[in-house]
Amino acid sequence: MVNEGSKPQASVAPPHKLVVLKFAESRASELESLHSVVANRLNNDFRCQRNKRRRTTGHDDRVGRNRFRKKRRVGKEDVTKSDSSKKDEKKVSRHLRRRIELSNNPESGFCTSGDGTKRLRTHVWHAKRFKMIKLWGFHIPLGLHGRGRGSRALLKKLKCGALVHDMSYCTAVQLEGPEDMLLSVLSSVLVPSPSTNSEERLHNMLSGDIFGSAMLHHAGKPFSPTIAPVTYMWRPLTRIAVNREVHNASLCDEQQIIDNGAPFRQLWVWIHSAAFREGYDALRSACERQMDVTGHSLKCTSCEGQLGNLELIGSSAFQLLGKILQPANCISESSWHLKKCSAEEDEDEEESKKTSILNNEEQISSSAIISLIVNDPRTLSRNDIEVVPEGKPPGLLRKSKDQTRSERDAESLSFYPNLEDHSVAECIDLWDASRGICPPVEESVICMEKHHRRKEFICLGGTHLGIQNASTERNSSRLCPILLLKNENLEGSVIRWSIILPLSWVKVFWNTLVSNGAHAIGLKEKHQIACEAGLPYFPLDFPDCNAYSHFMAMEAVASDQKAKLCPPSTRPPKVPIPPPWDCVRLTFDKESSKAGNSQSQGEEDDGHGVPFKGFVARTSSMLIDFLNELGANRLLLFPKRLDQKNCMYKFTKDKEILKQDALNSEANSCKKQCFLRVLLLAHKEGVFEQGAVVCAPHITDVLTFRSKINNRELQIPQYSLKSYFLEIQLGEWDLQIPEDPAVQESYRWPIGFITTGFVRGSKKPVAGALCEATLLSRLREEQWKALPVRQRKKEVYVLVRNLRSTAYRLALATIVLEQQEEDVKFM
Incomplete structure (x- = not known):
C-alpha cells in the first residue's frame, strides 16, 4: 500500500534476456552446499541404481546408431574394393523415400506411384484416415473406414457444420x-x-x-x-x-x-x-x-x-471462409502498407468492395466468381492473447485491442523478411498459372517464426531472429491468388463454395480448413450429400455418358469378387450392374402394339446389349424440341420455360385438359427414347436402393395402396425373382416375360431405373431415377382420368422394386424439368 504523499515505486520488468552462466556464478555457494548434502547421503556414489536402469536407459539408442554409422563408414571406405561391398551398405527404406517424395511441394504437377497413378497433394492426409481407391488415374479417397454407415452423423454435420472435399482431380x-x-x-x-x-x-x-x-x-x-x-x-x-493501349502484347x-x-x-x-x-x-x-x-x-x-479445387459444403461454409481468408489489401490498415496494383481510386474501391463482400453472404449472388489475393492462412492468429491478471509485471500486460492493433501487426510482420518487397501487383494472376506461381513458404519457416514470436512475447528473444530465414523465401511467396465460386443453390438445397487456387497451395489451405473445424469427406459421402440435395451426381446419374459405362463395369467386377468370397449357401442373388436400360424398350413397344401401331424392331434391335439407348433431356428446350418432333403437343408433360410461369396447380385442376384426345399413339411410334430425371418419394413406407427398377402401376394398384383399409402388398413370387432379369452373356441382361398366369398377374413393366438410392438417416429421403418421358405421360393421363379433380397430384404414381426384393412399393415421382428450367447442375 502506498502512503499518501509518497512517490509510487516503479515496478521493475524482468530482464530482456536471462544469462545462465551469470545466474550459476551468483548462486555458486548454494549449489556447492546442496552438492555436499547429496554426496553425503549417497556416499559419493552417483551411479544409477541397477533396478532403475532398464526404464531410464531403455530409450537410449546411441549404441544402435553408432553401429549403423560404423557400417556406413566401412561401406564408404570399401566401395572401391569390390561390388559385393555395395550390398552391405543399407539402402534408404521405402518409408523414408516416400516421405521425402510426398513432402516436396513443386509448383505444378502430381507425384505418381509406380504404376503411374497420380497422387493428390492431400494424399498423405487421406491415406492415414480414408479408404483409398485407384480411379480415373488418381488415388482418390473413397470414404471413411467401416461398413459405410454414419450417414446420419454426416447429415448432421452438413446441417450444422462444414464439409470439405479435395476435387483437384478435376x-x-x-x-x-x-x-x-x-x-x-x-x-x-x-x-x-x-x-x-x-x-x-x-x-x-x-x-x-x-x-x-x-x-x-x-x-x-x-x-x-x-x-x-x-x-x-x-x-x-x-x-x-x-x-489504354497495350504496350506489351507478350x-x-x-x-x-x-x-x-x-x-x-x-x-x-x-x-x-x-x-x-x-x-x-x-x-x-x-x-x-x-x-x-x-x-x-x-x-x-x-x-x-x-x-487445385477445394469444395466446401454446409451451412457454416461461408463463416469458415471468412475465418481463414484475409485479402492482401486488408493489412494496409496497420502501420505498414502493401503496394497497390494501381494508383487509381476506382481500383481501390473495387478491392474494398471485395473485402466487404466476405462479411455478408447475402450480397453474393448465385454462380458468382470472386477473385482475391489472400495472405498465407498459416500466418493468421486464431485468438487474441489472454489478458495477464493484475499483480503480474507490467512488461507482460496486454494493452487494449484498439490501441495496439497496428503495433501487433507490425510486430508480427517484423518476422516476415523482405515482405515489404512483396506487393499485390507482383503476385501473378491465377489465370496465368501456366507461367508458374510461387509456392508457399515452407512449414518449418512458419513454425520458427511463431516460435520467435512467442519468445518475444515473454521477453526471451530479439525481434531480429526471423531475418535469418530470408534466403529460404527467394522462390516462395506469402500471397496466393484464388477464385471463390458460389454454386447456385436452389430452394432447400445445400450451400456449396469452391476454392480454385494454385496446386502448390492446396496442402496449406487444406490443413487450415481441417484445423478450423471442416470435416473431410470422400466420394461416398459426397454421393450421399448429392442425393440429400436432389442434385445429380456424376457419373452415376449420367447413364448416357461413357464415363458411366466404365464406372459401372468396375462396380460389376468388384461386386462379383465380393460375392465369390461368400459361400454358395449364403451368396446373394446376382443382379444386373449396370441396370439393363434397353429393357425399357419392351415396355415402349408393348404400348405401341396396344395402341395399334405395328412397328418392326429390326432397327432398334441392332446392337443389342448397348448399355443405354436414347437420350436424357436435361433442359426444357430439349424436351420441347422432342415433343415438337413427335407432334405430341398434348402430352401431359409441362416443361418450365423462362418466359412463362409454369403453375402445375392450374394444370391439375383444369377440367378441360383431358377432354381432348392425348396423342400417346403418335408418341409411341417414335424410334428415339427420351428419359427424364425424376425425384422419388415413398408414399408410405419403403427404402429405395440404387439400381432398383421403376415400374408402371395399374390404376387398381394406385387405389389399393392409397386406401388405408386394405394393406395388401403387391409382390412377385420368390421363385421368379432370379428369372426377372436373365443374364444372356457376361454383362448383358434381358427382361424375361413370364408365361405363368400366376406370375403375369403380379408382373409390372419397367419404365426406368433408380440411379441414386435413399440416404439412411435422412428426415425426408429422396431417390433419383431416370424414366421414359412418354410412359410417364401415359401414367399421368390414366391416373388423372381415374381420380377426381380435387385428388389429382402434380406427381406421378409409380411402383419401385429393389432388385433383391419381391415387394413393390408405391412412390411419387416428381419430374425435375417441371420444377426448374434446366437440370445441368451436378456434384
Whole structure:
C-alpha cells in the first residue's frame, strides 16, 4: 500500500534476456552446499541404481546408431574394393523415400506411384484416415473406414457444420482466341449454349462475374452423344487493356488484342477426370473446325497439374471462409502498407468492395466468381492473447485491442523478411498459372517464426531472429491468388463454395480448413450429400455418358469378387450392374402394339446389349424440341420455360385438359427414347436402393395402396425373382416375360431405373431415377382420368422394386424439368 504523499515505486520488468552462466556464478555457494548434502547421503556414489536402469536407459539408442554409422563408414571406405561391398551398405527404406517424395511441394504437377497413378497433394492426409481407391488415374479417397454407415452423423454435420472435399482431380481446359469465335465453339458443343441465356446473364458471364454450367457434347446437336457436365468461366477484361493501349502484347495479362472488333479472351472449361480425355478431344476438334471455317487461330490447352479445387459444403461454409481468408489489401490498415496494383481510386474501391463482400453472404449472388489475393492462412492468429491478471509485471500486460492493433501487426510482420518487397501487383494472376506461381513458404519457416514470436512475447528473444530465414523465401511467396465460386443453390438445397487456387497451395489451405473445424469427406459421402440435395451426381446419374459405362463395369467386377468370397449357401442373388436400360424398350413397344401401331424392331434391335439407348433431356428446350418432333403437343408433360410461369396447380385442376384426345399413339411410334430425371418419394413406407427398377402401376394398384383399409402388398413370387432379369452373356441382361398366369398377374413393366438410392438417416429421403418421358405421360393421363379433380397430384404414381426384393412399393415421382428450367447442375 502506498502512503499518501509518497512517490509510487516503479515496478521493475524482468530482464530482456536471462544469462545462465551469470545466474550459476551468483548462486555458486548454494549449489556447492546442496552438492555436499547429496554426496553425503549417497556416499559419493552417483551411479544409477541397477533396478532403475532398464526404464531410464531403455530409450537410449546411441549404441544402435553408432553401429549403423560404423557400417556406413566401412561401406564408404570399401566401395572401391569390390561390388559385393555395395550390398552391405543399407539402402534408404521405402518409408523414408516416400516421405521425402510426398513432402516436396513443386509448383505444378502430381507425384505418381509406380504404376503411374497420380497422387493428390492431400494424399498423405487421406491415406492415414480414408479408404483409398485407384480411379480415373488418381488415388482418390473413397470414404471413411467401416461398413459405410454414419450417414446420419454426416447429415448432421452438413446441417450444422462444414464439409470439405479435395476435387483437384478435376481439370480445366483453357481456350484462347477472339470472343466471337469462342462463343461459336461453345455453342457447338454445349447444351444449353451461352447464347440461349438472357442478355443480362450473358453479359455477366462474359464479364467474368458469374460462371455457367452445361452438358458437353461431341457436336452441336442436342441429341448427340453426351460426354459430361462441365462448368465454364470467362477471364474478365482488365481495365488496363480497355482504357489504354497495350504496350506489351507478350504478357498474357495485357494481351487483349482487338481482332475484327472482337477482343482476345480466355476461357476455362472444367471437366471431371472421368471424362477429361474425351472432353478435351471434343473441345480441341471443335476449335480446329472453327479455325478451318474462319481462318483465325484458336488455342486449346490443358491446365492439368496447375490448379487445385477445394469444395466446401454446409451451412457454416461461408463463416469458415471468412475465418481463414484475409485479402492482401486488408493489412494496409496497420502501420505498414502493401503496394497497390494501381494508383487509381476506382481500383481501390473495387478491392474494398471485395473485402466487404466476405462479411455478408447475402450480397453474393448465385454462380458468382470472386477473385482475391489472400495472405498465407498459416500466418493468421486464431485468438487474441489472454489478458495477464493484475499483480503480474507490467512488461507482460496486454494493452487494449484498439490501441495496439497496428503495433501487433507490425510486430508480427517484423518476422516476415523482405515482405515489404512483396506487393499485390507482383503476385501473378491465377489465370496465368501456366507461367508458374510461387509456392508457399515452407512449414518449418512458419513454425520458427511463431516460435520467435512467442519468445518475444515473454521477453526471451530479439525481434531480429526471423531475418535469418530470408534466403529460404527467394522462390516462395506469402500471397496466393484464388477464385471463390458460389454454386447456385436452389430452394432447400445445400450451400456449396469452391476454392480454385494454385496446386502448390492446396496442402496449406487444406490443413487450415481441417484445423478450423471442416470435416473431410470422400466420394461416398459426397454421393450421399448429392442425393440429400436432389442434385445429380456424376457419373452415376449420367447413364448416357461413357464415363458411366466404365464406372459401372468396375462396380460389376468388384461386386462379383465380393460375392465369390461368400459361400454358395449364403451368396446373394446376382443382379444386373449396370441396370439393363434397353429393357425399357419392351415396355415402349408393348404400348405401341396396344395402341395399334405395328412397328418392326429390326432397327432398334441392332446392337443389342448397348448399355443405354436414347437420350436424357436435361433442359426444357430439349424436351420441347422432342415433343415438337413427335407432334405430341398434348402430352401431359409441362416443361418450365423462362418466359412463362409454369403453375402445375392450374394444370391439375383444369377440367378441360383431358377432354381432348392425348396423342400417346403418335408418341409411341417414335424410334428415339427420351428419359427424364425424376425425384422419388415413398408414399408410405419403403427404402429405395440404387439400381432398383421403376415400374408402371395399374390404376387398381394406385387405389389399393392409397386406401388405408386394405394393406395388401403387391409382390412377385420368390421363385421368379432370379428369372426377372436373365443374364444372356457376361454383362448383358434381358427382361424375361413370364408365361405363368400366376406370375403375369403380379408382373409390372419397367419404365426406368433408380440411379441414386435413399440416404439412411435422412428426415425426408429422396431417390433419383431416370424414366421414359412418354410412359410417364401415359401414367399421368390414366391416373388423372381415374381420380377426381380435387385428388389429382402434380406427381406421378409409380411402383419401385429393389432388385433383391419381391415387394413393390408405391412412390411419387416428381419430374425435375417441371420444377426448374434446366437440370445441368451436378456434384
